[in-house]
Amino acid sequence: MDTAYLSRPHEEQAGGANPLVSVRNVSKRFGNGTLAVHDVNLNLGAGEFISLLGPSGCGKSTLLRMIAGLGSPSSGTIEWPTTGRDATGEPQRDLGFVFQDPTLMPWATALANVMMPLTLKGVRKSEARDRAAAMLALVGLAGFEKSYPRELSGGMKMRVSIARGLVLRPKILLMDEPFAALDEITRHRLNDDLIELWWKEKFTAVFVTHSVFESVYLSKRIVVMAARPGRVMADLDVDAPYPRDELFRTSPEYAHLCRVVSGKLKEAIGS
Amino acid sequence: MSAPPSETYAPPHDGTDAEALPIFATEPRILGLPAGAWPRILAPLAIGVLALALWEFAVRWNGIPAYVLPGPLLVGETLVADWGTLSGSLWITLKITFMALAAAVIVGVTLAVLFTQSKWLEMSLLPYAVILQVTPIVAIAPLIIIWAGDIDLSLLICAWIVAFFPILSNTILGLNSADHNLVNLFQLYGATRWQTMRYLKLPAALPYFLAGLKVSGGLALIGAVVAEFVAGTGGSASGLAYRILESGYQLKIPRVFAALLMISLSGVAIFLVTSWISHLLLRRWHESALKREN
Numbered sequence: 052m053d054t055a056y057l058s059r060p061h062e063e064q065a066g067g068a069n070p071l072v073s074v075r076n077v078s079k080r081f082g083n084g085t086l087a088v089h090d091v092n093l094n095l096g097a098g099e100f101i102s103l104l105g106p107s108g109c110g111k112s113t114l115l116r117m118i119a120g121l122g123s124p125s126s127g128t129i130e131w132p133t134t135g136r137d138a139t140g141e142p143q144r145d146l147g148f149v150f151q152d153p154t155l156m157p158w159a160t161a162l163a164n165v166m167m168p169l170t171l172k173g174v175r176k177s178e179a180r181d182r183a184a185a186m187l188a189l190v191g192l193a194g195f196e197k198s199y200p201r202e203l204s205g206g207m208k209m210r211v212s213i214a215r216g217l218v219l220r221p222k223i224l225l226m227d228e229p230f231a232a233l234d235e236i237t238r239h240r241l242n243d244d245l246i247e248l249w250w251k252e253k254f255t256a257v258f259v260t261h262s263v264f265e266s267v268y269l270s271k272r273i274v275v276m277a278a279r280p281g282r283v284m285a286d287l288d289v290d291a292p293y294p295r296d297e298l299f300r301t302s303p304e305y306a307h308l309c310r311v312v313s314g315k316l317k318e319a320i321g322s
Numbered sequence: 323m324s325a326p327p328s329e330t331y332a333p334p335h336d337g338t339d340a341e342a343l344p345i346f347a348t349e350p351r352i353l354g355l356p357a358g359a360w361p362r363i364l365a366p367l368a369i370g371v372l373a374l375a376l377w378e379f380a381v382r383w384n385g386i387p388a389y390v391l392p393g394p395l396l397v398g399e400t401l402v403a404d405w406g407t408l409s410g411s412l413w414i415t416l417k418i419t420f421m422a423l424a425a426a427v428i429v430g431v432t433l434a435v436l437f438t439q440s441k442w443l444e445m446s447l448l449p450y451a452v453i454l455q456v457t458p459i460v461a462i463a464p465l466i467i468i469w470a471g472d473i474d475l476s477l478l479i480c481a482w483i484v485a486f487f488p489i490l491s492n493t494i495l496g497l498n499s500a501d502h503n504l505v506n507l508f509q510l511y512g513a514t515r516w517q518t519m520r521y522l523k524l525p526a527a528l529p530y531f532l533a534g535l536k537v538s539g540g541l542a543l544i545g546a547v548v549a550e551f552v553a554g555t556g557g558s559a560s561g562l563a564y565r566i567l568e569s570g571y572q573l574k575i576p577r578v579f580a581a582l583l584m585i586s587l588s589g590v591a592i593f594l595v596t597s598w599i600s601h602l603l604l605r606r607w608h609e610s611a612l613k614r615e616n
Contacts, residue, residue, distance in 0.1 A: 201606075
């Protein structure tokens with residue numbers, strides 16, 4: 052069963068020869084002196100499902116936000132080799148972002164929330180409405196277009212948030228512990244649906260989590276991070292085939308992979 | 323699109339949605355009003371009727387002359403008899419009140435938006451707004467009357483000064499209270515300042531603005547009345563405060579009470595209208611307007 056995963060030194064260029072995002076020697080020091088991220092090198096390849104796994108304080112969220120362009124690195128660069136730059140020299144990041152909370156506008160319906168990125172990009176209203184409705188249907192919320200966030204459950208709100216993240220059909224979807232606040236049953240359902248969505252829509256997924264089980268279940272590749280200072284400890288491939296389902300979740304192979312990744316995480320915490 | 327969710331609609335995926343749908347549970351209605359609303363109307367009404375009856379009784383029992391304390395029945399009679407003059411005055415007072423409130427909304431919201439766009443502007447101007455707010459209006463009203471020249475204009479300015487600060491400070495708070503992650507999201511999608519204001523900050527500020535509006539509505543009326551008291555007699559067209567002064571000099575105390583009653587009822591009406599507007603705008607989404615089962 053040892054062939055089910057493959058460990059490799061993280062200097063090696065994972066993510067293919069032509070990555071979507073290339074993180075080079077990135078460090079981030081906050082104003083209060085905390086070194087949140089230390090010398091991280093990471094390539095995000097097209098079509099990958101990558102989990103950033105680590106204990107709290109390992110800088111995984113900070114790294115994700117920097118990739119999104121929210122806060123810039125103190126040193127090092129984050130490059131988007133395949134996209135152009137806008138007038139201000141910023142790379143034209145083609146991404147969607149899903150926060151830990153659904154972060155919906157409470158005054159707007161589910162449909163209006165999903166329409167917002169299109170509206171901000173100047174897409175015509177009728178077209179935006181159709182595209183947003185199609186995206187809501189894709190995440191399993193057809194019929195809830197007119198519901199307000201207040202009327203939706205936690206899991207449904209998160210679905211709206213994912214629909215909003217995907218409505219522009221971005222190359223890459225960044226997710227910051229999106230399911231951490233949900234109960235186990237809802238989380239499993241959303242994990243299944245997220246895999247299916249990723250499989251169908253072929254975007255690159257970057258998923259921040261502190262759950263070993265979630266990361267193994269979802270990912271093609273797991274980047275294990277350690278805290279104080281936040282750094283990459285291990286970069287593992289998960290070679291189990293997709294589509295993955297309940298059968299995979301209960302397989303000995305899954306249990307084995309979880310044990311291996313757990314060991315790596317323990318190493319990272321102990322270091 | 324598939325069928326819209328009904329009460330029995332089972333969400334397709336999450337098994338945990340028990341709390342999701344039935345928020346707008348229907349209550350039984352009596353004479354068009356929800357059954358739960360009647361005690362809220364009847365209880366204070368009963369207290370009011372009781373108090374008025376006691377008042378009338380006390381006045382008659384003790385033989386108190388009308389120029390000291392008129393009974394409620396006499397006040398009512400005076401209200402009907404003098405309706406011609408009083409309603410004209412009411413109209414003038416209300417006109418000043420609403421114009422002042424409108425000006426307060428326009429200036430308050432505009433300043434709040436400008437302040438959130440520029441920290442420098444806020445730092446330089448906000449202290450003066452505070453000074454304007456904390457200076458007693460009765461103290462500066464005479465100056466304003468001298469400077470403005472026109473009596474109506476000076477009353478308007480006084481009422482506006484009293485009314486605009488709650489709207490300004492509440493709207494500033496509301497504009498700054500937009501969810502930080504949503505602000506980041508707008509940043510991610512390259513939203514312009516105008517887009518962030520239009521689609522995020524103004525809607526986020528709405529509940530705060532409306533709370534300010536409820537306070538300012540009452541304050542505009544108070545400002546209009548107080549300023550007119552200070553101004554004393556004004557030309558031919560005079561508001562309710564002038565009627566009170568005039569009737570006081572003439573010892574027509576029942577008319578003082580009638581005018582007073584009109585001012586109070588106007589204040590209550592303004593509060594009800596602003597509360598109703600607030601309810602209409604927030605009922606679908608804001609915590610304050612939603613009914614909870616527990």
